[in-house]
Amino acid sequence: MWVFNRPNTLLIIQLLFVMTAHLAVVQSYVCILKERPDPSRGGALRWSLPYKEICFCQGVVAPKNAQTCPRSEVEYEDGDLWFIDDPRLLVMRQNWEKDILDELMNRATYCAWASWGVWSTCSASCCGGKQYRTRTCPSTHCTGATSDTQTCNTQGCPAWTLWGAWGTCSASCCGEQSRTRTCLSCGDPSTGCVGAESDEQTCNTQECPAWTSWGAWATCSASCCGDQSRTRTCLSCGDPSTDCVGAESDEQTCNTQECPAWTLWGAWGTCSASCCGEQSRTRTCLSCGDPSTGCVGAESDEQTCNTQECPAWTSWGAWATCSASCCGDQSRTRTCLSCGEPSTDCVGAESDEQGCNTQECPAWTSWGAWGSCSASCCGEQSRTRRCLSCGDPSTGCVGAESDEQPCNTQECPAWTSWGAWATCSASCCGDQSRTRTCLSCGNPSTDCVGAESDEQGCNTQECPGMILRVNKLDVEN
Template identity: 30%
Template structure:
């Protein structure tokens, strides 16, 4: 009971005590009224005293009633109405209210009321609630002093905890380094990093212990070798500057690095080529001295510079004309060897004088008849397969054409019907529910209708199409969550990856609808091996 209820209860006790009058029980079970014009009821007690109570609910005192129990306690009952029990009636207790605290011991209340008045007992009741102790964690203390004055040590900090502190860390440790360091003397300088030339370096070091940040433990300085340059060995002499004749030079070199003033890096000497003359390539052979047949000659030349004694600059050889024969004109072409279609032959001839070995004196060529083609009959339906194994296709009928078949129709395309559907729908599949994990253990964070173990069959092509709807109500997925941003449908009914994903944390009420999925699959052995029932047959191909 709260303070408000306690005060109300005390007021009822005081007012009731002031109004009570002890009277004999002459009017037992009847009602009278007092001088304040209030109606009361006398009830006999064991000690023959009486307790005054108001008129029963539903009764009234007539306006013309004149009575006073002080002067005439034997007056008849002034209250008109049913002779109901004395006192009022409480309403049922309300539900317990919210606890005043969440931990550490609080209070919760429930109440009742007395609409007609005259009820006895409290109108409010209280009880203890949330008595489990609260967990209270204090702030971290400052870090302690470092455990060492030189080098790396440790320092700790703590905090207090009261209540359920089983999993609460109350002490932490970390490494620390004081701003103190120790260094050894510098070592001697190392040898110069180069044995000749310039641009070398040498170093010296020292050891530091402690917080050595910003403390140099290595020093480096430039140094030069003696002599202050480096030279490689001389290279072999290069080729003579001329490839033929005399008066050339050849050179050898070496590399110098460092301070190379007055250091020679190139030497040269005179040389002669081998042979000591230069000749050009031979010219092409000139024309044969005869234009037809054999028995002619032809000449070629070259130029020579340098010491050209005994160097030939001209050559000759016998030749035949090109061609080494003389032939007469070709005769007219003879008649074609066939009278229909193509693939015939016709010939012509000529005469030959001279070296006629391998010279053709007869020629033949292909020729066509007029008309230059012959046609066979059209192929039959039995001989011509349909272009598809399912749905609607075409048959291509053909006929044979021999000869020059340009602009001759040898193929006709006619429609054909297989009577076999190319694609079938799977059953509606429901792998998961929004409040479970893969349709099993509780604790799911959405509806995952994906990874459905090859719904079109192992090794089959991916589904041509996917459809998604709610279970039971059959609402299409695209009519769900219109205007919700971000959309809960994080995978919005795709054929690759297969299915749909709805995330609970994007749904206004915190839970996705339960979806089911079906797939449009190729009608083949892999699909039938999945033992799935077929719903809708799509003729010809996917929509």
């Protein structure tokens, strides 16, 4: 807070206070410094602010003297006053600009959080403990938490679990069994433990004669189709014994691949054709009486047979590309050979054709000629076309099969048929009429010859009332 000499000129100092993340938020109020009566000092005029907390003030407005105050002064609803003899106020008569800056720093410290304290000791030496720190606020205007927490000592902490139970004994006598344990760090598998993961011991140690594993095979007795042997030893818990069941030695044939040989050629097979044919024969590779693949040479042999002149067609070649995407044609060819040489003596055609892409391919033919006109005037005539697919009738074309147009369109007035007779005008001795219309090519016309209406008598029977009336007149006369 700042107080100025009365002679000073009116100073309006707007202090913009930008807080860091750990400073308290200051409300945007402009405080007016003026002389007000202090109830605690018998009503004496003293410099004061309208708020008890300096944290509410964003800037200070000082009046020129005690009698005159700026018109912009705001009447605050908060009636509590804060007088300048508060120990936190800084009163200086000279170098006031520097003092204002100093007081700004004092106020920031008072209205903001103090620095965080040091972190507490970690709650665990490994696998993630917790540690805490706190801070204080000299006023009630700081926002945020008074304490902070973080994890610490997150490094691994490997250790063996307890040994598991011993496993089943590997044999009913002179056997072995094992047990295991697991290395964990913070509950997860780890490789950081010191020591073995498994442990073994002997079990069922009573007398137990058994064969050792077979030894290596001895050298083969011959370079091909030979024999070789191997041996094993009967032991009981590590000592020689004669109580094992089975043979002490084993034999097998060896070097069977070293002496493969072909059998004699078999007989020639049947000739493949009556002329320019081929025939084959085979032999078998054996080694020590068993089939082998080690012989050198071919397993089969071929020769020509029936070599007299023999023209014949080769197999048909592949079909050529189709000539159209639908309803097309394609061809293929073959060659006449006689014992491998071109010949002209083959019977049959050298080329062959077939339809291809035979899927539906509908299309309209051209329109036919227009037919005769249906009338000498105001007539119609039609023409047709056909839908074909690959030359055959089809219903797959889009559009109409027939087309019509007017013909002989010259003026052609004519009466329509007479309409029905109208209702009779009387129940006896009445009249009724009918009409017709003059049209030319469907439009009204006045060029028809004859009358547009016609009349006739109706209900022609006698009318008794009229007869009586006439008779009465006759009587009077």
